[in-house]
Amino acid sequence: MDFDHTFPALIARTLSELTGDERHVLRSAGLLDAFDPDLATQAAGLTHQSAARRLIERSMISEDPYAIWPYHLHGAIRAALRTADDHTEDQWTPADRHQAAERALAALGRQWQNARADTPVPSRALLVACLRQGLRLAADHHLDDLNWLADAAYAYAYTEDSVWEPVAPPAALHAPDANQQEPDTSADALAELLDAIARRQHQHRERTAGRLIKCWPRACCSARSLALPSTTAPRPTRTSDSPTTPCTACARSPTPAAGSAPLARGGLANLARIRGDFPTALAAILTLGWKGRHHSILGHIRWPHGDIDRVVAAFEAAWTEAEQHGAAGQRAVAQTLLALVTAFADPDRADEELALVSRDPVRVSSHCC
Structure with missing residues (x-):
């Protein structure tokens, strides 16, 4: 290879040597942290995997045979793909990149949903991996359709056995002045919500309650995500100086749909019990049922x-x-x-x-x- 060029120029030259379908798959795969031929093909919106199969044979594609998605591009290559002026007829516009991100997010959701349908207890590693990639895609490209992400977040926090794996929320939310920063997107807020739940036993409970309240309005993109803070808030407020604030915030939020409503109402009943409002707690019990x-x-x-x-x-x-x-x-x-x-x-x-x-x-x- 000729190295008398800048790195973006080398990437542009490499792109010019690929077929149109291969370029399309490469740009789509560059949006993902890791991929397999099926995921890359769906992200590209193609109906056949031949281009993806040819692409993974290229030296620029790295392979980890033990990973959930075995193929990935180096970060420098991904960055160059976003900025390289390759002078090809099919060079992407920002709208093309946004549409590919939407396809990639939907493809990740289908992989997780198919795994959940095929096995009674789907792989938690796959769940966490889909969440990480999905949240990053949605945040980076300001995607709005987060329905499967909210369902996966609910499974991550409540229908599985632990919540210790980090899902890597945006770094800005962990800056020293993070208390003053608001999540930029619904995906950022959902990631912050999950991180607050996962870290609730590693930080002061009042801090956890504050994080839940801050990110809740933007994170509540579905009935499932509505249930997350209301069923989690009672725990961090057990030792909080003012459990009334979380309870008030929970009560103001929209009512979850039928599937999650009993858990959410159970969380509100627990909050009322903890703050000593026993009449409210007793009245709430009548609405809970077995699921609550x-x-x-x-x-x-x-x-x-x-x-x-x-x-x-x-x-x-x-x-x-x-x-x-x-x-x-x-x-x-x-x-x-x-x-x-x-x-x-x-x-x-x-x-x-x-x-x-x-x-x-x-x-x-x-x-x-």
């Missing part, structure tokens, strides 16, 4: 009042409902709470409840509590 953990929340309301018999009855009802619905995690939580409560009134029964817990070990994720 109504019996469990009722038990938590009765518990600080020392009404042991009614607390036991509530947690027994929670156990029975969990058993009826095959919710092993919730059943284990209810069983453990029964052991705790009965220890204050009937130690012998508490021993029996603990024995039952030990004989029925299950994996319990944080959203069961």
